[in-house]
Amino acid sequence: MDTLSTKELLDTCERVLEDLQSLIRRSRPPKGGPDRLRVALVLTMAEQFEATLRLARAHMITHAATHVRSMIEALVAMKMLTTDPEYVDQMRYEQARGQRRVYEGVLTDPNVPTELKDLIEYGFEACVAECESFRAKGRKPKKISDDFAAAELWHLVGPYSMLCAFSHNDLAVLALRHIGEKGVAFRQADDPALVQSVMSTALQVMMDATNQFGQIAKFPDDHFDSLFTAMHQKWRVVLDRCQMA
Template sequence: MAITVIKIRKLNVKHAKIITVADRMIVAIHELIDNLHPPTTSPDRLRVSLFLTIAEQFEACVHLLRVNMPSHAAVHTRSMLEALVSMNLLGKRENYVEQMLYKQLSGQKKILENILESEYFPDESKKLIQTLLSECLPAYNEKHNAGIRKRQIGEEMLEAGLAELIPPYLMLCGFSHNDVSVLALRHQGENAMTYMATVNDDITSSIFMTAVRIIVQATEPLSKIAFFVDNSFETGFRKMNDTWGEALEALETCQN
């Protein structure tokens, strides 16, 4: 069976409207960032770093939407949401940074231990891995002995006040993990397998609106943790909220 390569790059009218709104959001984000003076101390500086990452990932989502690959934008949207969770929790308790470090160390430890157990990895190379593990363990053990443990993302989303985003998160995970149903959606055409095929408008709208909501929610706390020239935050954030309203109108148009 042949594979059908979808070569048409022209966006349909519905997607074009979404892109237009997305571009306006990016302009508003850039204006706000241009006037942002970040704090010099943690955890607020780390929160601003998370915001900047969320903003970059939003632009990545828009680029994928622009080339008719919206289902792959779900990967970046999921990362945006996870960053927003961390951003919110850092605002609730300063020591959440210890939780973030423990998660990082736990992941490093697991990977290094798995490499050492692998029969396919050369023994000579394992010496370096053992050294890296020896460097990782003291910091990991310190936090583990202090009672810090890995937490489920759902639990953290509830604490972060983002319970309403749990259902969208599950949808985003499906596209990020290449579930069987997602693979069928992307590549199982009626008469042949497909490459670069357009997905359902509802999926595009859902991913895009989730990304818009996240970037707006991530921006709101900046007024309290960063310095902005004159009233530039209020002006920029108002533009973002107005654009969110335009996004809702565009979504309604897409559904009609």
């Protein structure tokens, strides 16, 4: 069997996306609780998977990496919500902490007009109170690296680290994107190996999330089983032929 070309890889991902969209259209999610949030995470991952594919087809795989990084973060949250239904409090806590940092930056900036600071003072105080409330419940600041082990997603640590570099526009990434043989380049051709790495990771994450989706939502007849089996067969081809590269 020969290796998978970039076109074949993207075409396969397109067909997987079509199957996934069919599952989403015919699903009946839970009406509340952590599982409803898990379904929302599946939906946002599906949208990010589509965005990743569209950017890859537009020969901008280094920008697609940002979406795959977010997909991994969403998958970690899905797994954590499975083992800790109250993990939503951790998510709310981290959200409040992020907002508080933004407000703090504005309030301590001497160049920001006093009128603007007065407008956001209330929001800042609300964030501080919310953070204190979560701390009183035992929630502490965490990084996603703290949850990789608990979520049993150790195999995604390496890909996540690589994707973070693309998200942060570090010097090596800028050079890869825009330094060509004859100077600065715009829309430089994608490295097929990078396309394979990013898309294979996106597909792996999406398949894991879809598997969980089947355990959470309800579907008519055998709609989930038949489509997920078809998705898995397509994924198997990607795994087998990419390993030969």
